[in-house]
Amino acid sequence: xxxxxAITPAGHATPPAAFSHGVRKGNILQVAGxxxxxxxxxxxxxxxxxxxxxxxxxxxxxxxxxxxxxxGAGWDDVMMLRVYLTDTGHFAExxxxxxxxxxxxxxxxxxxxxTTVYVGLxxxxxxxxxxxxxxx
Amino acid sequence: xxxxxAITPAGHATPPAAFSHGVRKGNILQVAGxxxxxxxxxxxxxxxxxxxxxxxxxxxxxxxxxxxxxxGAGWDDVMMLRVYLTDTGHFAExxxxxxxxxxxxxxxxxxxxxTTVYVGLxxxxxxxxxxxxxxx
Amino acid sequence: xxxxxAITPAGHATPPAAFSHGVRKGNILQVAGxxxxxxxxxxxxxxxxxxxxxxxxxxxxxxxxxxxxxxGAGWDDVMMLRVYLTDTGHFAExxxxxxxxxxxxxxxxxxxxxTTVYVGLxxxxxxxxxxxxxxx
Numbered sequence: 001x002x003x004x005x006a007i008t009p010a011g012h013a014t015p016p017a018a019f020s021h022g023v024r025k026g027n028i029l030q031v032a033g034x035x036x037x038x039x040x041x042x043x044x045x046x047x048x049x050x051x052x053x054x055x056x057x058x059x060x061x062x063x064x065x066x067x068x069x070x071x072g073a074g075w076d077d078v079m080m081l082r083v084y085l086t087d088t089g090h091f092a093e094x095x096x097x098x099x100x101x102x103x104x105x106x107x108x109x110x111x112x113x114x115t116t117v118y119v120g121l122x123x124x125x126x127x128x129x130x131x132x133x134x135x136x
Numbered sequence: 137x138x139x140x141x142a143i144t145p146a147g148h149a150t151p152p153a154a155f156s157h158g159v160r161k162g163n164i165l166q167v168a169g170x171x172x173x174x175x176x177x178x179x180x181x182x183x184x185x186x187x188x189x190x191x192x193x194x195x196x197x198x199x200x201x202x203x204x205x206x207x208g209a210g211w212d213d214v215m216m217l218r219v220y221l222t223d224t225g226h227f228a229e230x231x232x233x234x235x236x237x238x239x240x241x242x243x244x245x246x247x248x249x250x251t252t253v254y255v256g257l258x259x260x261x262x263x264x265x266x267x268x269x270x271x272x
Numbered sequence: 273x274x275x276x277x278a279i280t281p282a283g284h285a286t287p288p289a290a291f292s293h294g295v296r297k298g299n300i301l302q303v304a305g306x307x308x309x310x311x312x313x314x315x316x317x318x319x320x321x322x323x324x325x326x327x328x329x330x331x332x333x334x335x336x337x338x339x340x341x342x343x344g345a346g347w348d349d350v351m352m353l354r355v356y357l358t359d360t361g362h363f364a365e366x367x368x369x370x371x372x373x374x375x376x377x378x379x380x381x382x383x384x385x386x387t388t389v390y391v392g393l394x395x396x397x398x399x400x401x402x403x404x405x406x407x408x
Contacts, residue, residue: 027162076140077140079140079159079161079164079166080159080166080168080266080268081155088256088257088258088259091152091258095152095153098153098154099153099154102154103154109139109140109141110140110141110142110156110159111142111154111155111156111159112155112156112159112166113155113156113157113158113159113166113167113168113266114151114153114155114156114168114169115168115169115218115220115264115266116169117169117220117255117256117257117264118255118256118257119255119256132166134140134161134162134164
C-alpha cells in the first residue's frame with residue numbers, strides 16, 4: 001500500500017481548515033465535499049459560480065473532476081457520489097443537469113452509485129458533492 | 137482489480153438519473169441510497185411500502201439487501217450503513233425495527249458501523265439508507 | 273482478505289442498536305458516527321462532555337481516535353472525516369477547534385478529506401463525526 005497523499009488541484013483555494021481536497025492511498029481516492037466555487041484568485045475570497053442551481057451544480061461537478069484528475073483518476077473510477085441539496089424542490093432539475101453533464105463525459109464504465117439528501121449549507125450554496133473512487 | 141460493474145436488482149425501478157443502484161469494483165461494493173419503494177411495476181411510478189416508519193424501514197433494508205445480493209455480497213460484508221431519518225423522534229423506533237430485522241438475518245460477522253443523521257427527504261419518505269461493503 | 277471484526281474501545285458505551293462503533297476488514301476501517309459522549313460509566317446513561325461546541329468537538333474527535341486506535345489505526349490512516357453540525361454559524365469555530373486539535377496530533381501524512389454538512393441531531397448534540405480509514 002502506498003503512502004497517503006494529498007490531492008490539490010491547481011485552481012482550488014486552500015481549504016478553510018486542516019483537510020485535503022482529496023487524498024489517495026493505494027487504489028482508494030476520496031474527494032472532499034466540493035461546492036460551486038470558481039477557480040481561486042489569489043488574494044480574493046472564494047466566489048461561487050452563480051446563484052442558480054445549474055451554475056453551482058456544473059461548477060461543483062467540475063471541481064470534483066479536478067480533484068479526481070489531479071489524483072490520477074476520472075469519473076469512470078467513481079464508486080459513489082454524495083449529493084447534498086438544500087431544497088427537495090431542486091431534485092428534478094439537479095437530475096437533468098447531472099444527466100446532461102455525464103452524457104458529455106464519455107463514461108465507459110457503469111455510472112457511480114449516488115445518495116441525495118437535503119441538508120443545510122452555508123448561505124448562498126445550493127449543492128455540495130463528494131466522491132469515493134477506486135482506481136484500477 | 138476488476139472492472140467497475142453496475143448492480144441492478146430485478147425488482148428495482150430504473151434510477152431517476154444516471155446513477156447505479158449499486159456498483160462493484162474488485163472487492164468494494166457501494167449501494168446507492170435506498171428508500172422504501174416496493175418492487176417496481178412496469179408502467180407505474182415507484183410506490184412506497186407504506187406511510188409508517190416500520191413499513192419503510194423494513195422495505196428499505198430489503199432494498200439494500202437486494203443490491204448486496206445482486207452484487208454477490210450479503211449483510212456480513214457490510215462495513216457501514218448510513219441511515220437518514222427525517223425526525224429525531226424516530227430514532228428509538230427505527231432502532232427497534234433495525235435490531236429485530238438484523239436478528240433475523242443470521243449474521244455471522246460483526247454488525248456494520250452506522251451513522252444516523254436527520255435530514256430532509258422527498259415528501260412521504262421517512263428513511264433512506266446506503267451501504268458500503270467490502271467482500272472477502 | 274481477513275474477517276470483518278468489530279472494534280469496541282474500552283470507554284465506549286454499548287451502541288443503542290445492533291451496530292459496531294467500528295469495523296475492520298483487511299486494510300479498511302470504518303468508524304461509526306461518534307458524538308461528544310464522555311467515557312461510559314456502568315449503570316449510567318451516556319453523558320455529553322458539555323454543552324459547548326468546543327467540548328463536544330474535542331470529545332467527538334477523541335472518540336473517533338479511540339476507535340481508530342482500538343482497530344490498529346491512527347489519524348494518519350484516515351481518508352475521510354464526515355462532520356455533521358447543526359448550525360452553519362458553528363463552521364468557523366469548529367474549524368478553529370479542529371485545526372488546533374490536529375496540530376497537536378503529530379500527523380505525518382496528508383490530512384484527511386472532509387465534508388461538512390448541517391443536519392438535525394438528537395437534542396443536546398451539536399456535532400457528529402464518522403471516519404473511513406485505509407491502513408498500510
